[in-house]
Amino acid sequence: MTSPSRKSIDNWVLGLTGGIGCGKSAVSAMFEELGITVVDADIIARQVVAPDSAGLTAIHEHFGDAVLNADGSLNRAQLRKIIFADNAQKTWLNSLLHPLIREKTLNDLSTANSPYVVLVAPLLFENGLEQFCDRTLVIDVPVEIQISRTIARDNIDRQQALSIIAAQMSREDKLTRADDVADNNQSLAQVAIVIQQLHKLYLALAENK
Known part of the structure; x- marks a missing residue:
């Protein structure tokens, strides 16, 4: 795509x-x-890893249960600890998230009604x-x-x-x-x-x- x-x-x-x-x-x-209409890249970065999102599913499959909170949301502190300790993991995460963030950002810009x-x-x-x-x-x-x-x-x-x-x-x-x-x-x-x-x-x- x-x-x-x-x-x-x-x-x-x-x-x-x-x-x-x-x-x-x-x-x-x-x-x-x-x-x-305001499209906020920081908000979108949170939306693409919300519970049940494709982004969070991929992160869970890659890193395991340790990166999830009890309620199924992303444990940001744990994920941050992992990627700061391993540059290869940081690269993997960025390659996953950056296209998701960009795609949603451009879609939101395209569909804004103002x-x-x-x-x-x-x-x-x-x-x-x-x-x-x-x-x-x-x-x-x-x-x-x-x-x-x-x-x-x-x-x-x-x-x-x-x-x-x-x-x-x-x-x-x-x-x-x-x-x-x-x-x-x-x-x-x-x-x-x-x-x-x-x-x-x-x-x-x-x-x-």
């Missing part, structure tokens, strides 16, 4: 990304309030997902704000937050590749005004596609 291509997506797609702690969820919620659709993906550029987008928007805050928000949200120390940020594409590279940038180091009311202005632009671009 061939994977869907950009040409198969009739909808105009905005790719929304940003580093950890930048506030992607808050901004994507603003688009939803404007009546725009003037345009937003694809939220923390690794939009890293995973080459911008090829399925008509335009990209980076939600941006200074690195120190990323660190403080991540520490507060995830209850981790500064070194852990720095390690997560270091593993992602740099802020500078994201800003260079973005078509649009929204500064999220201000009040939500100010950010909402910026998003409303961008929304008008995206409506016009989608209408003229």
